[in-house]
Amino acid sequence: MLLCGIQRRAYRGDEDDIFTLKSQASATFTVANRPIGLRTSIVYRPTDQNRDEVLQSQEEWNFHGITAKDKWFELPLYRYTVHSQPGYGRVPTYGRGYVYSVSDKTSPPVLLSEAAWRALPKSAWRAVEAIQEFRRRTVYYSASQFTNPALCPPSFEIDEAGDLYTQGPSGSRSHEHLQFIHQLYKMYKTQKALYSTYMSLVDDRGVRLIQTIKWKETKFSTKAYEVRAGGRVITKKRDRVLIIPTVYIGESQLSFAQLSEGTFRTLAVLFYVVTDKSELLLIEEPEVCVHHGLLTSVVDIIRDCSADKQIIFSTHSETVLDKLEPDQVCLVSKSKSGTHVNAISKKMSFRQLDALKVYLRTEGSLGEYWRHSGFDE
Amino acid sequence: MNRIGIIAEDDSDVDVIRSIISKVTRRKFGIGKFVGHGCGKLRSKCRAWSGNLRKRGCRVLILVHDLDSGDLGDLGTSLAGALAPCPINPNIIVIPVREIEAWLLADHEAIRKAMNISKQVGKVSNPEGIPRPKEHLRDLISVRSGHKIRYVNSIHNVKIAEACSLSSLRRCSSFRPLEDFLRCHVR
Numbered sequence: 001m002l003l004c005g006i007q008r009r010a011y012r013g014d015e016d017d018i019f020t021l022k023s024q025a026s027a028t029f030t031v032a033n034r035p036i037g038l039r040t041s042i043v044y045r046p047t048d049q050n051r052d053e054v055l056q057s058q059e060e061w062n063f064h065g066i067t068a069k070d071k072w073f074e075l076p077l078y079r080y081t082v083h084s085q086p087g088y089g090r091v092p093t094y095g096r097g098y099v100y101s102v103s104d105k106t107s108p109p110v111l112l113s114e115a116a117w118r119a120l121p122k123s124a125w126r127a128v129e130a131i132q133e134f135r136r137r138t139v140y141y142s143a144s145q146f147t148n149p150a151l152c153p154p155s156f157e158i159d160e161a162g163d164l165y166t167q168g169p170s171g172s173r174s175h176e177h178l179q180f181i182h183q184l185y186k187m188y189k190t191q192k193a194l195y196s197t198y199m200s201l202v203d204d205r206g207v208r209l210i211q212t213i214k215w216k217e218t219k220f221s222t223k224a225y226e227v228r229a230g231g232r233v234i235t236k237k238r239d240r241v242l243i244i245p246t247v248y249i250g251e252s253q254l255s256f257a258q259l260s261e262g263t264f265r266t267l268a269v270l271f272y273v274v275t276d277k278s279e280l281l282l283i284e285e286p287e288v289c290v291h292h293g294l295l296t297s298v299v300d301i302i303r304d305c306s307a308d309k310q311i312i313f314s315t316h317s318e319t320v321l322d323k324l325e326p327d328q329v330c331l332v333s334k335s336k337s338g339t340h341v342n343a344i345s346k347k348m349s350f351r352q353l354d355a356l357k358v359y360l361r362t363e364g365s366l367g368e369y370w371r372h373s374g375f376d377e
Numbered sequence: 378m379n380r381i382g383i384i385a386e387d388d389s390d391v392d393v394i395r396s397i398i399s400k401v402t403r404r405k406f407g408i409g410k411f412v413g414h415g416c417g418k419l420r421s422k423c424r425a426w427s428g429n430l431r432k433r434g435c436r437v438l439i440l441v442h443d444l445d446s447g448d449l450g451d452l453g454t455s456l457a458g459a460l461a462p463c464p465i466n467p468n469i470i471v472i473p474v475r476e477i478e479a480w481l482l483a484d485h486e487a488i489r490k491a492m493n494i495s496k497q498v499g500k501v502s503n504p505e506g507i508p509r510p511k512e513h514l515r516d517l518i519s520v521r522s523g524h525k526i527r528y529v530n531s532i533h534n535v536k537i538a539e540a541c542s543l544s545s546l547r548r549c550s551s552f553r554p555l556e557d558f559l560r561c562h563v564r
Binding site for chain 1: 387388413414415416417418420421493515525526527528529530531532536
């Protein structure tokens, strides 16, 4: 669960209605071969902008494996720092924000208060730091993140330092699209080899999504005026660069906004799969809007990149399952006690596993086995 | 024009075989194909698929299945049993040892050219003796390109196959029956 966000207003328990959802999750972390328990709960509700706003959350950790004491500590290790934003004010209530679709890598890890550190046994400090670091190196891409390429701006501005000057609303989809295009441009300017590797995967040498991308740069200056005490006017000149990206597909020259959803999404997902330096990459449904022929190559690329970092993705696609081995798949199932995630080898008995192996060898594929309810009991 | 039926485990295998047919026959030909996405589906469906390919006008059938870690004799017998009675004659069951990537490893120059690697790529003395040719090819390309080029089999196999020479491919014993078959039946 990656929480990030903008606090808007205080949550009162009496606001609950049919749209207010409550979720609980538990997980076990392993630090230096010692199990560390996490249990967390969130209350959230979709906003009028169709985003999930977290109204309340609780996060508790148990360091029994280290301290030998079965005690739960309330620690915000997995929650992102809450950003204040102009217009929203600052509400320093713990555990509120949005269920966010992408990690903001510029966010610093949550800083624990001195009192929180003191409340913890010293023997658990190292584990806390390890979990904070692990969280910092985890990145998540949702299925809806790179949808609707029409939200891409036709151009963007950067300042003298190369940082993005054009700003979309933080956390909005257009902002995420802009971030992707800007990061791609930055890679083009500063990491030629990596850019070349990426392009070789998406252009005619790779999956043939596009031919190339050209970046037109137009330099210009703006003036800003500041009035100082005594009426003295200071003129500040700022140099900027207007970047206009053009994507070449066949004989067409298109802006990113004109790309099809599948093309844009695949370009973005592959960009992060290939270039992201995180230790754990979580991707939701890479198959969305992607042709099955292309999807095969996308899964191959994801699998290849998993040699550098752990990649976990969710899928509802038979085509994706067909590209995987049973030991690479975890099954998600729902029961009265909640949603459970288990490796196939743990979910199935020895006899069931043997039956699956024989089926894959002689009858059909993993995706087909799943479609025909082979995993249902 | 000849129309050739190809049944394989995935599309990249079909593309490699198509490229090899073109090299050997130097003729125009059309193909019909089915891919199993794994061996189980291929085995259970290959007979029905070959019937469909015949209806689609294929007069020659090539069934390709990697040996992987299996036994050559057992796999050949099992596939022949699954295909019989085959509605398309002539037909051939091709079993690359251990994977079709072993054939590609047989031509180090093709790998260098196709993947645009500036450094020399060392010759692999016995490609069919490599237990996991796909991983070997991936690591070879990564190292020789200074970790700049990522090999993805479904994208790059066909490019390497197009650059391969027949003389290099003949270094693989599992390739030679396919060449003989094509010279005999695809004219």
